[in-house]
Amino acid sequence: MIEVQNISKFSKSGRKLLNNISFTVKKGEFVGILGASGAGKTLTLRTLNRLLTPDEGVINFEMSPGIFKNISSVSKKELRAIRQKIGVIFQGYHLIQRSTVLENVLIGRIGSISTLRSIFYGFTDKEAAEAMVALQEVNMAEFANQKVASLSGGEKQRVAIARAIFQNPSLVLADEPISNLDPSNAKLIMKLIKALSDQIPVIGVFHQPLMTAKYCTRVIAIKEGQIVYDGHPNLSEEQLLDIYGLELEQLQQF
Numbered sequence: 001m002i003e004v005q006n007i008s009k010f011s012k013s014g015r016k017l018l019n020n021i022s023f024t025v026k027k028g029e030f031v032g033i034l035g036a037s038g039a040g041k042t043l044t045l046r047t048l049n050r051l052l053t054p055d056e057g058v059i060n061f062e063m064s065p066g067i068f069k070n071i072s073s074v075s076k077k078e079l080r081a082i083r084q085k086i087g088v089i090f091q092g093y094h095l096i097q098r099s100t101v102l103e104n105v106l107i108g109r110i111g112s113i114s115t116l117r118s119i120f121y122g123f124t125d126k127e128a129a130e131a132m133v134a135l136q137e138v139n140m141a142e143f144a145n146q147k148v149a150s151l152s153g154g155e156k157q158r159v160a161i162a163r164a165i166f167q168n169p170s171l172v173l174a175d176e177p178i179s180n181l182d183p184s185n186a187k188l189i190m191k192l193i194k195a196l197s198d199q200i201p202v203i204g205v206f207h208q209p210l211m212t213a214k215y216c217t218r219v220i221a222i223k224e225g226q227i228v229y230d231g232h233p234n235l236s237e238e239q240l241l242d243i244y245g246l247e248l249e250q251l252q253q254f
Ligand SMILES: Nc1ncnc2c1ncn2[C@@H]1O[C@H](COP(=O)(O)OP(=O)(O)OP(=O)(O)O)[C@@H](O)[C@H]1O
Pocket: 011, 012, 017, 035, 036, 037, 038, 039, 040, 041, 042, 043, 044
């Protein structure tokens, strides 16, 4: 579970970038964050693994069952352990192109093994076997020894999901994970991300209201740094127009 309470963030010039954001996401939920460009979606997501420190508010993260940490105020040392429990999936994949698929999955646990071992990629056979299981879950096992650079966009995103699975996180964050993909790959990736939410809370930023309506259990809409909607993933045309304004017409809805 992750509990966000009254998060605010100001720019240097004093503009309120995030305005009193609050929400709680539990296991079994796949929350889609929608909103126009510049609304504050990425900033919100970045506060959840403290890539951005909020100026106000509290974020309680359940690292392991019953163990809560306030992400907004933990020490640097604790932050490392917390980030190891948060899987991230991005639009641009964030994979090491010159490394193999298997190595990229193994990197998911780099925060939990010693630096020396990580430098020499000293993973045990058991870890490699577990990484192969994660690759099987996204149907990428046959690519294990192939360099990531040679993969298609959909395949790369499946590797990123396998890496998150192997990391064994207590929360998964995804920022526009399907924005670079064609509709059939986007659907496949949505299904795989949704499957993660059976075990842990999943929060993703999307630009495709039809996809969030189909795959998410709940939608949160952000407008000008504030939550303007939090509820059922099916939004009416009127609600979407309120959220996106004139941008609605430009949205690719597939
Ligand atoms: N460090 C910063 N200082 C000042 N303004 C910032 C800073 N970082 C982001 N912003 C502004 O905060 C607003 C929200 O940015 P954010 O990246 O969250 O948008 P977004 O909703 O993810 O949009 P998009 O859909 O285009 O990715 C934007 O207006 C952005 O320019």
